[in-house]
Amino acid sequence: MERLERARRLAGEAGIDALLVTPGADLRYLTGYAAKPLERLTCLVVPADGQPFLVAPTLEVSAAEAAGVAVEIVAWNETDDPFALLAGRLGPARRIALDDEMWASRVLALRDRLPEAEQVLAGPVLTQLRMRKDAAEIEALREAAAAIDRVHARMGEWLRAGRTEREVGHDIARAIIDEGHEHVDFVIVGSGPNGASPHHEVSDRVIETGDPVVVDIGGTTPAGYCSDSTRNYLVGGPPDPRYAEAYDVLHEAQAAQRAYARPGVSAESVDRVGREIIAAAGFGDLFIHRTGHGIGTQTHEEPYIVEGNDLVLEPGMAFSIEPGIYHPGRFGARIEDIAVCTDDGLEVLNRTERRLVVLG
Incomplete structure (x- = not known):
């Protein structure tokens, strides 16, 4: 949770309302969860003001729990729209930061569900954490x-x-x-x-x-x-x-x-x-x-x-x-x-x- 708190604080200082992180090195760094990069959306949301949560398909929830994910897991079923679910949980946002390796299909889907939010890269924030090893x-x-x-x-x-x-x-x-x-x-x-x-x-x-x-x-x-x-x-x-x-x-x-x-x-x-x-x-x-x-x-x-x-x-x-x-x-x-x-x-x-x- 210390890494998540530092990420939340740095996001706020950068004027970012939320960090959105999909499977990859950034997600594993922040949560310990080496999620599979599936076509189904898995996305960590770290609001600058609020508690982080992980949007994950129901069939991957047990894997996230086994990896020790210490945030709320918001599960979605096969017929749900996970992007709409994420947007609803996040609420209004002016500026969101997306992990640098997020798939284009997800970037565009988030743009559709959060049309008022400016999209920027999360790299400048997450690099500050990952570059300095403990x-x-x-x-x-x-x-x-x-x-x-x-x-x-x-x-x-x-x-x-x-x-x-x-x-x-x-x-x-x-x-x-x-x-x-x-x-x-x-x-x-x-x-x-x-x-x-x-x-x-x-x-x-x-x-x-x-x-x-x-x-x-x-x-x-x-x-x-x-x-x-x-x-x-x-x-x-x-x-x-x-x-x-x-x-x-x-x-x-x-x-x-x-x-x-x-x-x-x-x-x-x-x-x-x-x-x-x-x-x-x-x-x-x-x-x-x-x-x-x-x-x-x-x-x-x-x-x-x-x-x-x-x-x-x-x-x-x-x-x-x-x-x-x-x-x-x-x-x-x-x-x-x-x-x-x-x-x-x-x-x-x-x-x-x-x-x-x-x-x-």
Whole structure:
């Protein structure tokens, strides 16, 4: 209920009459309920002045109760109009904030039932809550990081010449679950030239001796928090000299960013520290994405570590530090850790080897 009260207060301060939140990360954050995104409407309503309530189909009420939803549940039956029910319970509203990922069909239905209400995004309000993790959330992120570290520590079991990226990816996916995750969110196995595509995922390419391989993996734990870590492997050797040079530069840049990031510095300045090192070495045009993203109940959330984001980092903010260098048609490399700002520094949650790991 503390999160709901904070959301209610922030909504009032922003001149919003009510927050409306449908299934997704925001709903789970506020209530603990990981509702299924069904065609039937489930929607949390948090009035700025009044008690929150959850509109839910009758057949989902038991699931909401089992999840520990601590607000009134307003059930609706198959022949009811849930949008009219919601509007009637809410009453007159001048300005309503809808969660950023609400389906367009629901946005338009709410516009029809609440024609006098201005619709705005709830993200600016909910981001203020989710971006600053409390002690329990940080511990959940530690556990998620340790789980994905255990998968990276086992990479020698699967990653070797003669196997396809897809075969290795299947083994990694099983291990993500075995090591403590509830869901596999993504598996990237980018071997040789495929490593130059940051979001390559997997293919039927056969891994060859001497290939560098980018392995970026993550999942969601039963607590609802995400892991995300990228490490780099060499299948036998020796490496391409240009790759070895690029990797040394990347390692230096990521280490400098980890040493620099802390409360009181801006998100964009963390990006700049690593980017300047990579550019000075002649690889600047090959660093083609931001340095990082926030992480919590979603793999990508605020704060984003990128040029143009002058947000000042604060204790409790959790984010990735993941510079990369990508040479099209030849190789790619990325080093990624999840870190969280402490009161006076930075706690890096991933602990596995950041230097190039040679397998086989």
